Amino acid sequence: MTVTSVHDPSHREALWELEDAFERGDLVSVFGRCTVSYEGRAASDLGAGDRLLVLKPDGAALVHTDEGRQPVNWQPPGSEHRAAVREGRLRVRSTRTSPDETLTVRFSDVHQLSAMAVTGGRDLTLHGSEEDLRTRILERPELVEPGFEPRETERPSSAGPMDIFGVDADGTPVVIELKRRRVGPDAVGQLARYVRALREELGVEGEGKGGEGEETEAAATAVRGVLVAPSITDRAAERLAERGFGHVALDPTPET
Amino acid sequence: MTVTSVHDPSHREALWELEDAFERGDLVSVFGRCTVSYEGRAASDLGAGDRLLVLKPDGAALVHTDEGRQPVNWQPPGSEHRAAVREGRLRVRSTRTSPDETLTVRFSDVHQLSAMAVTGGRDLTLHGSEEDLRTRILERPELVEPGFEPRETERPSSAGPMDIFGVDADGTPVVIELKRRRVGPDAVGQLARYVRALREELGVEGEGKGGEGEETEAAATAVRGVLVAPSITDRAAERLAERGFGHVALDPTPET
DNA sequence: TATTGGATGTCGCAC
């Protein structure tokens, strides 16, 4: 199998293995005691400690400690890995441009270095996303409310594309903002922007107020806003009420 | 050294090593061919392929392919790892509750398994954060505008705590929203909420409009909103202008 | 425990 592995290598040995692994396009993991410094969008320094360094052939670099889902330091894909021995330490440096960023890992000790050629299987299928919620509504519009008719998804507006645009039983335009999970006040602001943009575009008064005579069916041409999400926070509910928007409780997938 | 490592172990061997590593609280990395399934906040399935599984003693689990900064599947800290041999495969399962989530990795082949006891060095020092930007302004308020006086940070309001509250040269209240990097329209919405909350709280008219006689210094008690960020998008600028808010271009750290 | 907003967020897509 295409795995190479060295235990307690000298820095020189580790360097050879790393360079070979970079050449082959391997996925690399390095256990060892190291310091880490980063400079780019921000800047950081991390003192000596035992960590796991993961180097990917696409340029990504991850420094993991024993805690957390997030790497304590990292470099995004598209970076370039280089290794060298400097001042008695193994130095692994990953750099990229635009923005200029550099991650430097200096190992005083390398405990274990492994490299594997990785093939196959990038076909992740995910269920329960916002897209699933959209699909569910398009298939069963009555879940929003009786008589609701979706007209367009990702409908453009001056405030950006709205998730679903449609009309209610009265023919009033409805803007729907979808969220796959419980939402806070930010989602209401987002919905408000779309509704406002559409009101300006259609030249109608908000919240059912009539025009000045020209528009005889003002109520029918007002724009409604509806937030579809499994649930909302209290603050979000307040802001929804202020704006006169509605909320429909709906999960991305039918409850089991 | 406190690193154990096995190359091409049998499932049985791998299982022993894993259980020992869990017992010791080691940081574990496993190279191998596997399938991955997840069920929890969403659900996903990933077909067979070569991947790197990282298991942390705090319960975090990460499945990495050869691409991307993000793991293709994961489990957050606080989960519990268990391993077993089932149907001729090594099954590693990580579960947590609230929300209920399960990650299952089934290895048909384990190429390399390493485990290391991790100690020391969680003292990351980071520069260039929003907090640095706040500090910079508090030390040199004139960077916002001549005569600006910060009065309070994280000042509470009905819309949540505002980054900096202060007064300008005229004594007019100023709400400052800080962003460490270029911002879009969402930041303007956030600023607007704070300004509105403060206007309600102080009972003043917005945008310098006077009261009806009771308040003789209406202009002085209006509330201004200022967005401090390195730069803003066009759309954000539009929304700032609509609201009558200002923008000050400022980096979290002085330019080199 | 739930809520809120920051993050070197990352990532994908449209322009």
Added chain:
DNA sequence: GTGCGACGTCCAATA
């Protein structure tokens, strides 16, 4: 490349 919004976002601070 920038802009914009989703994400199983993660994460810490806070109520």
